[in-house]
Amino acid sequence: MKTYILQRLAIAILTLLGMSMVIFFLLRLAPGDIVDILFAAAGYVNPAEKQALLKELGMDRPYWVQYLEWLRQIVTGDLGKSYRYDLPAWQIIKPLLPVTLELAALSMVVAVSLGVPTGVISAVRQDSTLDYVLRVFSLAGLSMPAFWLGMVIILGMVSFLGWIPSLTYVKPTENFRLHAVQFALPALAVGYRSSALIMRITRSSLLEVLREDYIRTAWAKGQSGRVVIWRHALKNAILPVVTVIGIEFAFLIGGLVVTETVFNLPGVARFLVQAILWRDYPIVQNLVMFIAIVVILSNLLVDMLYSVLDPRVRYGS
Amino acid sequence: MAVRPLGVEIELTVPAAVRRREGAGTTLWRFIRKKPLGAIGGFLILVMAVAAVFAELLQTHDPIATDAAHTLAPPAADHWLGSDHLGRDIYSRIVHGARVSLIVGISSTILGSVLGGIIGLLSGYVGGKTDLSVQRLLDILQGLPLLVLALVMSASLGPSIQNVIIAISIPIIPRAARVIRSSVLSIREMQYVEAARALGIRHLRIAFRHILPNTIGPFIVLMTAQLGSAILVEATLSFLGLGVPEPYPSWGRMLSVSAAEYAQKAPWLVLFPGIAISLAVFGSNLLGDALRDTLDPRLRGG
Secondary structure (H helix, E strand, O other), X not given: OHHHHHHHHHHHHHHHHHHHHHHHHHHOOXXXXXXXXHHHHHOOOOHHHHHHHHHHOOOOOOHHHHHHHHHHHHHOOOOOEOOOOOXXXXXXXXXXXXXXXXXXXXXXXXXXXXXXXXXXXXXXXXXXXXXXXXXXXXXXXXXXXXXXHHHHHHHHHHHHHOOOOOOOOOOOOOOHHHHHHHHHHHHHHHHHHHHHHHHHHHHHHXXXXXXXXXXXXXXXXXXXXXXXXXXXXHHHHHHHHHHHHHHHHHHHHHHHHHHHHHOOOOOHHHHHHHHHHOOOHHHHHHHHHHHHHHHHHHHHHHHHHHHHHOHHHHHOO | OEEOHHHOOEEOOOOHHHHXXXXXXXXXXXXXXXXXXXXXXXXXXXXXXXXXXXXXXXXXXXXXXXXXXXXXXXXXXXXXXXXXOOOOEHHHHHHHHHHHHHHHHHHHHHHHHHHHHHHHHHXXXXXXXXXXXXXXXXXXXXXXXXXXXXXXXHHHHOOOHHHHHHHHHHHHHHHHHHHHHHHHHHHHOOHHHHHHHHOOOOHHHHHHHHHHHHHHHHHHHHHHHHHHHHHHHHHHHHHOOOOOOOOOOOHHHHOOHHHHHHOOOOOHHHHHHHHXXXXXXHHHHHHHHXXXXXXXXXXXXX
């Protein structure tokens, strides 16, 4: 067990190192550098000023020095400085984190509580009308852009209720009910989309397990349908679902990027888009790296959970 | 048919598979009957393709011509799906948007799947340490959420159709490589490949001529499924202002800032482009599922 964890940890660190290289390289892919872009936006270029800015940003040094310097910063927790705000990046990102985490957690709750039961029902009633309806329902969720779903929800509330939740952020300490409503809608939009994959995996995994001998035995013993499905079958069928939930977490961040923009929530994901549009590259670089760390950590967590749930993983190769 | 040699009766049955060669029409009809949802998906994609190819014939107005006298017109006889804040006809823009969506979707899917496919083929065929290190490299590319990777790439490359295609294709590479690799791993062990190797055929030739054609099933399934996600990513990038630039009418950009601003006064600005995106993605998802069930029985049931 210990070697297994250490092994996974080593792979995770190597992957992160590789990802940091990819991110660093990607942001320097474009012809011209950040300083060019900044000056192009200003319309006027003073060579001396340009040199000064290059030096200030440490961009007059070779790439590998810059890369190593960035790695050092990440490891020591120094996230650099934002061009636009002229503030340490961490100071800007910190208040945004709870918003995104809350939304991500709520969306995940919606996704799981919508995806798993519909997947189970769909598998148990395989090829019935209900199965078809549920599958189309989940596939529709996968097909609608998250940002459009958000817009339609807002639009629908305006025309049917004549009321929409505040589109400026309300803190939970200020007005909890308003805060809850404000988060419920985007969580529904993102969660519905994410539930599709969970539903599909639950369905196919359960269908496979339901064909196994021990399930037939359970039926033959005369146990009730509820016990057979929820206690015997789902226990084994849930393993791939756990993996997908882990993967889904990464997928969810993509959904948050646009949903936070549509619902005007001051989270990290919306800030990433803004930083990209403002060409605030130190922020972009660090935020993407941050997302990479979150994704790798959640994958690691799933691996651990998997080895707890399924002893075969622990002792296998 | 009964043959009677030496007084023993032997029933000769012809295997169903060789009984007759089906025409394309019969195959298509069977697919429609057995997979109605897949057929609906195929139909939606077909409609989109027709709109993309014949956009000039189907349009009622110039999609980029502004008309100050008819801004935010509701759906009516003149503007079938209404007009936007600059008086541009929504219907004509959606028809032309199908072209942009399909060009970007298909090009990036093909680019990403072919590159990923070749990587997966070689990595799976060679195996061993090479395969292991390629797998780790793919892990790195797949670690980032698809949208975030595409977002950073298109921001870094700058807005143009070619760059959007590249930005969307890169995240497809690791996914394609995985799918092709896993089917190569099983094909590699088959006897006919062993026979080819015994005959002294060069490795590259075995990989590309003997193994590659047999991965066509999973490959088609992969491309259909990725098409939907590519269309969705394009729409999202354009919505955020990082996708297809003006003056091309793109479904995603039709939904961006201006649409949100006028949404209350003119809900058709938000509704129709979004429905177009959803139907296109829905179509390719439905078709992808049905094709997967038909061409790749191992994955059946998802």
